[in-house]
Amino acid sequence: MSLRQLAQDLNASCRCLRRAKNWLIENRHPSFADYVPDSPLSPKQAAAIIRYRSYTTAGIKGDALTEKMFPDTVTPNAKKNALKDLFEQHNISPEQAAQLTHSILEIFKS
Known part of the structure; x- marks a missing residue:
């Protein structure tokens, strides 16, 4: 799935989802361990982006966001x-x- 398609499905901006994807890559989220730039998103990667977006939309940020996104590796x-x-x-x-x-x-x- 492309980032653009995911944005359309979620009625979100590509910019917002790109920020989420970049955060996940920078923080070495397991679903992005073998990510290849400009490749389609896997279902696990799309799910991680959706989860990140739901947390940030709820106002969760900083260490709390990291703990939510990486519950097993606080x-x-x-x-x-x-x-x-x-x-x-x-x-x-x-x-x-x-x-x-x-x-x-x-x-x-x-």
Whole structure:
């Protein structure tokens, strides 16, 4: 399927969908791992573009968008930041927070 055809089917602008496609390529989305420029979109690629568009239309952006588009590969920084925020809320010392963060991230790896 061409990007133009997808835009017509969704009643969206090619510019908007091109931005979505470029974001997915730049962020190495799995559906675009073997993407060849100027080739038709695969059904998985079209689905990823549609999903990206639905999230951005709903106002999701930044790290939240990345987490939505890559649910199985949440960035380690996002995990560390979430833990840091949690520990700060509970007034845990920085030393203890660092130890806990390390231990929790090790559990996530296994």
